[in-house]
Amino acid sequence: MKLRLDLLEHLTTDDILEEAAANQHRYKPEPTFSKTGTGHLSPRSMADSANEAARSEALTRKLMRRLPKNGNNGDPAS
Numbered sequence: 822m823k824l825r826l827d828l829l830e831h832l833t834t835d836d837i838l839e840e841a842a843a844n845q846h847r848y849k850p851e852p853t854f855s856k857t858g859t860g861h862l863s864p865r866s867m868a869d870s871a872n873e874a875a876r877s878e879a880l881t882r883k884l885m886r887r888l889p890k891n892g893n894n895g896d897p898a899s
Contacts, residue, residue: 840876
């Protein structure tokens with residue numbers, strides 16, 4: 822996920838949970854090589870990559886709307 826650091830203060834727990842739930846289908850709970858009891862993430866598909874990019878853009882737009890209306894247009898240079 823590509824996220825601007827100046828928008829992190831506007832990130833909520835719900836935003837994080839939504840992103841985690843979107844990747845939950847990749848988690849495989851069974852151990853890969855040993856009986857450690859830990860699972861693994863399966864590799865991303867092309868569709869997963871495209872969906873992640875779309876979710877990232879949507880989250881950035883949502884966080885930009887949460888910026889205070891005090892003249893800060895979200896431009897880190899200003």
